[in-house]
Amino acid sequence: xxxxxxxxxxxxxxxxxxxxxxxxxxxxxxxxxxxxxxxxxxxxxxxxxxxxxxxxxxxxxxxxxxxxxxxxxxxxxxxxxxxxxxxxxxxxxxxxxxxxxxxxxxxxxxxxxxxxxxxxxxxxxxxxxxxxxxxxxxxxxxxxxxxxxxxxxxxxxxxxxxxxxxxxxxxxxxxxxxxxxxxxxxxxxxxxxxxxxxxxxxxxxxxxxxxxxxxxxxxxxxxxxxxxxxxxxxxxxxxxxxxxxxxxxxxxxxxxxxxxxxxxxxxxxxxxxxxxxxxxxxxxxxxxxxxxxxxxxxxx
Amino acid sequence: xxxxxxxxxxxxxxxxxxxxxxxxxxxxxxxxxxxxxxxxxxxxxxxxxxxxxxxxxxxxxxxxxxxxxxxxxxxxxxxxxxxxxxxxxxxxxxxxxxxxxxxxxxxxxxxxxxxxxxxxxxxxxxxxxxxxxxxxxxxxxxxxxxxxxxxxxxxxxxxxxxxxxxxxxxxxxxxxxxxxxxxxxxxxxxxxxxxxxxxxxxxxxxxxxxxxxxxxxxxxxxxxxxxxxxxxxxxxxxxxxxxxxxxxxxxxxxxxxxxxxxxxxxxxxxxxxxxxxxxxxxxxxxxxxxxxxxxxxxxxxxxxxxxxxxxxxxxxxxxxxxxxxxxxxxxxxxxxxxxxxxxxxxxxxxxxxxxxxxxxxxxxxxxxxxxxxx
Numbered sequence: 001x002x003x004x005x006x007x008x009x010x011x012x013x014x015x016x017x018x019x020x021x022x023x024x025x026x027x028x029x030x031x032x033x034x035x036x037x038x039x040x041x042x043x044x045x046x047x048x049x050x051x052x053x054x055x056x057x058x059x060x061x062x063x064x065x066x067x068x069x070x071x072x073x074x075x076x077x078x079x080x081x082x083x084x085x086x087x088x089x090x091x092x093x094x095x096x097x098x099x100x101x102x103x104x105x106x107x108x109x110x111x112x113x114x115x116x117x118x119x120x121x122x123x124x125x126x127x128x129x130x131x132x133x134x135x136x137x138x139x140x141x142x143x144x145x146x147x148x149x150x151x152x153x154x155x156x157x158x159x160x161x162x163x164x165x166x167x168x169x170x171x172x173x174x175x176x177x178x179x180x181x182x183x184x185x186x187x188x189x190x191x192x193x194x195x196x197x198x199x200x201x202x203x204x205x206x207x208x209x210x211x212x213x214x215x216x217x218x219x220x221x222x223x224x225x226x227x228x229x230x231x232x233x234x235x236x237x238x239x240x241x242x243x244x245x246x247x248x249x250x251x252x253x254x255x256x257x258x259x260x261x262x263x264x265x266x267x268x269x270x271x272x273x274x275x276x277x278x279x280x281x282x283x284x285x286x287x288x289x290x291x292x293x294x295x296x297x298x299x300x
Numbered sequence: 301x302x303x304x305x306x307x308x309x310x311x312x313x314x315x316x317x318x319x320x321x322x323x324x325x326x327x328x329x330x331x332x333x334x335x336x337x338x339x340x341x342x343x344x345x346x347x348x349x350x351x352x353x354x355x356x357x358x359x360x361x362x363x364x365x366x367x368x369x370x371x372x373x374x375x376x377x378x379x380x381x382x383x384x385x386x387x388x389x390x391x392x393x394x395x396x397x398x399x400x401x402x403x404x405x406x407x408x409x410x411x412x413x414x415x416x417x418x419x420x421x422x423x424x425x426x427x428x429x430x431x432x433x434x435x436x437x438x439x440x441x442x443x444x445x446x447x448x449x450x451x452x453x454x455x456x457x458x459x460x461x462x463x464x465x466x467x468x469x470x471x472x473x474x475x476x477x478x479x480x481x482x483x484x485x486x487x488x489x490x491x492x493x494x495x496x497x498x499x500x501x502x503x504x505x506x507x508x509x510x511x512x513x514x515x516x517x518x519x520x521x522x523x524x525x526x527x528x529x530x531x532x533x534x535x536x537x538x539x540x541x542x543x544x545x546x547x548x549x550x551x552x553x554x555x556x557x558x559x560x561x562x563x564x565x566x567x568x569x570x571x572x573x574x575x576x577x578x579x580x581x582x583x584x585x586x587x588x589x590x591x592x593x594x595x596x597x598x599x600x601x602x603x604x605x606x607x608x609x610x611x612x613x614x615x616x617x618x619x620x621x622x623x624x625x626x627x628x629x630x631x632x633x634x635x636x637x638x639x640x641x642x643x644x645x646x647x648x649x650x651x652x653x654x655x656x657x658x659x660x661x662x663x664x665x666x667x668x669x670x671x672x673x674x
Contacts, residue, residue, distance in 0.1 A: 011479075012479040012593070012594060012597060013477070013479070014477075015470050015471070015477040022466060026463070041593075042593065043479070043593050043597075044479065044481075044593075045480075045481045045482075045509040045510065045592075046505075046509035046510045047509075047510075047592065047593055049590065050509070050510035050513065050514065050589075051510070053510065053513040053514070053517070054377075054505060054509070054510050054512070054513045056373065056376055056378065071537060075536060075537075076536070076537075079534065079536075107524055
């Protein structure tokens with residue numbers, strides 16, 4: 001038997017923080033690829049500490065639903081799971097290429113395949129692009145359009161910015177969008193000045209965050225000038241300094257994120273059959289709200 | 301995953317190895333005949349046809365074997381919990397440090413009780429198990445809030461999917477977020493009427509995550525308790541400070557957060573292995589094996605607050621006003637403020653009484669007018 005554990009942050013204060021975790025776990029459940037699928041959290045229950053013991057499977061794939069390699073993926077999760085012999089060196093990563101390490105959880109004697117975070121997997125690039133398609137309701141979005149991939153960024157952890165730049169570079173190489181930039185909340189180049197960085201009239205802004213919350217629903221929309229006050233909401237697209245800003249909200253709510261969970265587990269040796277193909281079919285264009293044909297498309 | 305019940309052929313196949321389960325013994329002997337035994341009778345040298353008639357005369361034993369053979373998972377928490385639900389004997393139970401509750405029921409008494417339905421309580425959950433229609437031995441589980449025990453099923457909001465437990469357990473009756481799943485604030489008014497064993501366990505795992513697993517470990521004498529000190533010393537980052545919380549503050553914290561009125565888990569962790577906390581651990585069926593993330597987060601706040609030096613202040617209050625401060629703290633600590641009637645000015649925590657005290661005793665900075673004594 002094999003199990004998937006989706007390890008996420010969760011929240012003591014915000015009931016919606018875990019919604020994407022449950023949604024993506026449910027998508028994986030529907031495939032039947034794993035005998036058991038569990039959500040686990042730092043701030044909700046089951047806690048990382050107690051999740052493995054709820055499983056009957058001997059082989060467990062743990063995928064952190066986090067954006068970058070850092071404090072949570074390198075210290076908190078392995079410690080709380082009691083992964084003996086864990087050492088971040090075992091990922092042999094320069095910040096974006098952790099794949100997996102096979103270890104034992106000492107409280108239960110099970111084999112744990114501890115995977116890198118979803119945020120740094122190559123498949124995440126596709127999720128960002130699909131997010132841009134969803135928000136513009138245009139499956140071919142790109143021509144004449146700029147794309148900003150936005151991250152938290154922090155001086156304390158250089159990996160935080162690396163993940164954002166990694167995906168921005170990969171999307172740029174595809175030459176689908178006219179311009180692609182990596183922008184940050186807490187370091188240069190800053191998302192506040194988003195329109196300074198683009199020549200395109202239409203700019204799609206995709207924050208690389210796991211869940212919508214304070215940063216994606218309050219901070220970033222106000223900082224970019226989409227709205228005076230987040231409580232009043234904002235238009236999509238919104239006019240800012242002569243540009244049309246298509247603000248996508250957290251990429252982590254995109255249905256295709258479930259695909260990244262599966263890819264992580266597959267890279268670690270999980271037997272998935274045709275689950276990856278099925279998840280891609282199930283989540284293609286998901287989250288794209290009902291299309292109003294009269295709405296202008298980005299780049300039209 | 302469906303657990304389909306084994307057929308007659310499967311029972312004969314199992315008899316080759318020998319069946320000995322819940323008082324039902326069936327063996328194939330060397331001469332090719334069968335030996336069948338229950339607590340009431342023993343029959344030997346049964347040919348296949350005779351065996352079939354003999355089995356038909358003890359349907360409770362046969363269907364009981366069929367159901368539990370389908371459930372499988374020998375030694376798992378899932379199987380043990382489902383056994384507990386119908387008060388079946390549990391093989392590996394130890395009696396140390398846990399509540400055994402009612403005496404176990406043997407077949408055929410259990411079979412009769414299952415016709416009526418057997419009820420168990422797990423925190424604020426009420427689990428009723430009964431035999432499904434068809435006489436095969438299949439069980440059906442109904443899950444509802446303990447406060448809804450006497451309500452007709454039709455009056456309750458009907459749910460089918462065990463995953464609905466996530467939504468049902470997210471908000472309390474007043475619509476407030478419940479960050480602690482085992483807080484005694486589960487809302488009532490719903491029913492999951494028709495669950496399989498697996499679906500029941502899935503639903504309970506969403507209502508009260510990991511409680512079945514830890515209860516099972518405790519029954520086997522394998523509960524791995526992490527006391528306060530170990531848990532505090534393990535923390536890093538912003539929680540690194542919590543091991544500085546003074547010894548007596550940990551007592552106050554347990555009394556504030558971990559008693560039955562606040563959390564249904566039974567606290568098994570102490571300050572340290574040989575240093576027990578004063579507050580009662582609680583009476584719930586499932587144990588708490590280490591301080592939870594809410595306690596850790598609150599402990600950080602208290603560790604910072606307790607690092608402040610105590611000072612002596614002078615402030616003017618009447619005796620009644622001093623008592624009123626105590627009443628206000630009590631009302632908030634007991635979550636009673638919503639119950640205080642609008643015009644009940646005899647209650648010190650009444651809103652008008654509090655507003656009056658504020659108007660009289662607060663200074664222009666919006667705090668109590670007090671002087672620090674040097």
